[in-house]
Amino acid sequence: MPAQTSQNVLRADARQNRERILTAAREAYALHGIDVPMATIARRAGVGVATLYRRFPTRAALVSESFAEQLAHCVAALYEGLEDPDPWRGFCSVIEQVCLMQATERGFTQAFLAQFPEHTEYAEERTRAEQALARLVGRAKASGQLRQDFDVNDIILVVLANCGATTGAGEEAAAASRRLVAYLLQSFRAGPAAGPGPLPSPVQLDLDRIHGR
Amino acid sequence: MPAQTSQNVLRADARQNRERILTAAREAYALHGIDVPMATIARRAGVGVATLYRRFPTRAALVSESFAEQLAHCVAALYEGLEDPDPWRGFCSVIEQVCLMQATERGFTQAFLAQFPEHTEYAEERTRAEQALARLVGRAKASGQLRQDFDVNDIILVVLANCGATTGAGEEAAAASRRLVAYLLQSFRAGPAAGPGPLPSPVQLDLDRIHGR
DNA sequence: GGCTAAATGGAGAGTGCCATCCGTTTACCC
DNA sequence: GGGTAAACGGATGGCACTCTCCATTTAGCC
Numbered sequence: 001m002p003a004q005t006s007q008n009v010l011r012a013d014a015r016q017n018r019e020r021i022l023t024a025a026r027e028a029y030a031l032h033g034i035d036v037p038m039a040t041i042a043r044r045a046g047v048g049v050a051t052l053y054r055r056f057p058t059r060a061a062l063v064s065e066s067f068a069e070q071l072a073h074c075v076a077a078l079y080e081g082l083e084d085p086d087p088w089r090g091f092c093s094v095i096e097q098v099c100l101m102q103a104t105e106r107g108f109t110q111a112f113l114a115q116f117p118e119h120t121e122y123a124e125e126r127t128r129a130e131q132a133l134a135r136l137v138g139r140a141k142a143s144g145q146l147r148q149d150f151d152v153n154d155i156i157l158v159v160l161a162n163c164g165a166t167t168g169a170g171e172e173a174a175a176a177s178r179r180l181v182a183y184l185l186q187s188f189r190a191g192p193a194a195g196p197g198p199l200p201s202p203v204q205l206d207l208d209r210i211h212g213r
Numbered sequence: 214m215p216a217q218t219s220q221n222v223l224r225a226d227a228r229q230n231r232e233r234i235l236t237a238a239r240e241a242y243a244l245h246g247i248d249v250p251m252a253t254i255a256r257r258a259g260v261g262v263a264t265l266y267r268r269f270p271t272r273a274a275l276v277s278e279s280f281a282e283q284l285a286h287c288v289a290a291l292y293e294g295l296e297d298p299d300p301w302r303g304f305c306s307v308i309e310q311v312c313l314m315q316a317t318e319r320g321f322t323q324a325f326l327a328q329f330p331e332h333t334e335y336a337e338e339r340t341r342a343e344q345a346l347a348r349l350v351g352r353a354k355a356s357g358q359l360r361q362d363f364d365v366n367d368i369i370l371v372v373l374a375n376c377g378a379t380t381g382a383g384e385e386a387a388a389a390s391r392r393l394v395a396y397l398l399q400s401f402r403a404g405p406a407a408g409p410g411p412l413p414s415p416v417q418l419d420l421d422r423i424h425g426r
Numbered sequence: 427g428g429c430t431a432a433a434t435g436g437a438g439a440g441t442g443c444c445a446t447c448c449g450t451t452t453a454c455c456c
Numbered sequence: 457g458g459g460t461a462a463a464c465g466g467a468t469g470g471c472a473c474t475c476t477c478c479a480t481t482t483a484g485c486c
Contacts, residue, residue, distance in 0.1 A: 048435030050435055183397055250444085252443075
């Protein structure tokens with residue numbers, strides 16, 4: 001974590017405005033997606049555009065900050081999953097939670113993808129997360145519950161696929177995500193021992209809405 | 214098919230320009246994605262913007278026309294799959310071909326999604342395709358090779374998921390698609406009889422590139 | 427209460443794209 | 457070869473968004 005001295009020196013009104021901007025951004029993202037104009041967020045927050053830009057010099061910075069909490073949740077889920085006594089359950093829980101977050105929080109995926117590669121500042125945390133992921137996978141394989149030819153990169157594959165499936169609105173997206181993840185996890189499971197389990201209910205996806213998004 | 218009298222009456226130079234525009238559009242889409250400015254396509258085709266707009270009044274019209282061939286291929290694949298003596302093989306082949314098309318032809322997915330809902334003109338073909346899809350699924354279920362709780366909407370789910378997974382460049386996208394589809398098809402297979410088959414090789418996905426796309 | 431640096435917000439310059447208008451050019455028919 | 461309608465393309469107005477400048481306000485300290 002870098003020295004954030006300026007954060008504490010922030011004047012009271014400035015700090016309050018900063019919070020209002022973040023709140024407004026989260027609301028706006030949820031409503032209109034990540035591409036909402038900066039001016040809209042500023043108006044919603046009841047501040048001028050300049051104030052927004054002074055606090056968050058780039059759009060990416062604002063996005064990152066806005067979803068920091070959700071990202072932290074994902075990271076936490078990762079380490080918790082790693083400590084689950086049942087490696088397979090831990091593995092599933094991580095994937096499920098990350099995917100659900102993607103489905104629930106609109107724009108989160110972009111934040112997720114934008115966050116890490118950005119600054120060297122995060123490089124350390126990133127490698128740590130990657131190692132944890134590798135361990136999660138290794139553990140599940142070692143226990144014989146995850147198929148041997150599973151690759152760590154397949155997790156990225158799941159995340160991206162889930163991102164595509166959740167290009168839609170609210171509850172529908174969550175349902176689509178649940179079903180997709182259920183299908184995939186079943187494939188990841190090793191051995192023919194596990195027959196097809198029950199699935200979450202199917203989803204009627206409205207292509208028109210997705211196209212118009 | 215509607216009366217397209219104007220098509221044949223098109224003057225020679227106009228017809229040639231029309232083709233050049235379509236070629237330029239396909240190239241531009243492949244290179245820069247679907248959001249490339251109309252002016253860029255016009256320049257590439259060596260025509261004025263006005264000419265482009267005269268031929269293709271809306272962006273959607275241009276996109277649709279540009280990918281008409283690929284779309285026809287998909288439709289053909291559907292009807293061929295339906296006539297495969299092995300229902301399961303037919304089912305798989307349809308999904309595989311559509312997904313491969315998505316992975317190979319950048320922008321195709323948007324064209325695919327944009328095409329049908331648009332005009333009433335296509336409504337008929339659309340319903341016909343949907344019925345064919347339903348039959349494809351029904352047949353595969355009846356043969357006992359497709360799990361009973363599979364839903365027709367799951368095909369849309371696959372298409373969308375695949376769309377997400379292929380948000381990348383060229384060969385990488387195709388590899389990701391193959392692997393995802395292999396995983397999914399395995400889940401769709403009924404009964405514990407079929408153990409995990411071999412998978413296409415894993416893919417290292419470059420998140421930076423995807424984010425910057 | 428008054429001073430000062432921090433913070434503010436609106437106006438506006440700059441950019442990129444869409445879509446149309448209209449004077450000029452060109453293919454086609456006779 | 458000449459007439460005519462079709463086709464052309466650059467210029468242009470309009471719009472939406474980004475990002476900065478600067479005159480004004482305000483919090484915090486004495």
